[in-house]
Amino acid sequence: xxxxxxxxxxxxxxxxxxxxxxxxxxAGVSRPENVRATYEPAIKWxxxxxxxxxxxxxxxxxxxHLTLQLDLEYFNSSSAIFLYDIVMIIRxxxxxGIPARINWAFDPADTDSLEAGEDLSILAEIEFNYIKxxx
Numbered sequence: 804x805x806x807x808x809x810x811x812x813x814x815x816x817x818x819x820x821x822x823x824x825x826x827x828x829x830a831g832v833s834r835p836e837n838v839r840a841t842y843e844p845a846i847k848w849x850x851x852x853x854x855x856x857x858x859x860x861x862x863x864x865x866x867x868h869l870t871l872q873l874d875l876e877y878f879n880s881s882s883a884i885f886l887y888d889i890v891m892i893i894r895x896x897x898x899x900g901i902p903a904r905i906n907w908a909f910d911p912a913d914t915d916s917l918e919a920g921e922d923l924s925i926l927a928e929i930e931f932n933y934i935k936x937x938x
Contacts, residue, residue, distance in 0.1 A: 804855055807848040809841070816875060816882075818845045822852060825869045829886070830908075833878035842885035849892050856901055869893070869901060873920070874908035874936070883919075887927060894929040907931045 804822055811817035816831040818841075827849070835841040871893050878886065890905060897903045907920035917933065924931040 804852060807845055809845065815841050816878075818842075820845065820848055820852070825867055826872060827870065828872040828874065829889070830872070830874040832876055833882035833886075835882070838879075838881040838885060842882070842889070846885065846888055846892070849889060853892060853896055856896065857899075867902075869896065869903040871903070871905045872908070873905065876910075876916075878919075883923070887923060890923060890927045890929060894927055897929065905929060905931045906934050908934045908936050911935045 806821040806823065807818065808820075809815065809818040811831045814832065815835045816829050816833040818829050820827040829845075833841070871889070873886065875882075875886075893903050893905055905924075907917075907924070909916040909920060911917075920931055920933060
């Protein structure tokens with residue numbers, strides 16, 4: 804399966820999903836003009852990857868987790884809906900026994916960035932690891 808990559812712009816985040824290293828990263832700013840066009844291909848790729856994992860192909864194990872890294876400086880409410888969908892796919896993988904974790908990067912000077920991650924974690928009913936961004 805090919806990795807999925809979408810380059811960042813002033814409005815769009817970088818989305819880099821690579822099964823080679825089991826790190827799926829969404830980073831930067833997310834306020835796209837067409838949020839559906841930005842996130843639907845990534846969601847489809849992740850759903851297809853989940854299906855592929857079900858067939859037994861995987862380098863994921865207890866020592867090599869699948870990691871979703873969310874490192875967003877800003878995201879709008881439209882993006883939040885699609886981020887929730889992505890988190891729910893990771894949650895369903897975890898529920899099916901696939902070792903997975905979600906890392907939420909936040910700016911320690913911006914309490915809203917931490918709270919946004921906590922809110923998403925509560926809403927999706929999955930634990931996040933919170934990582935302070937280096938200044």
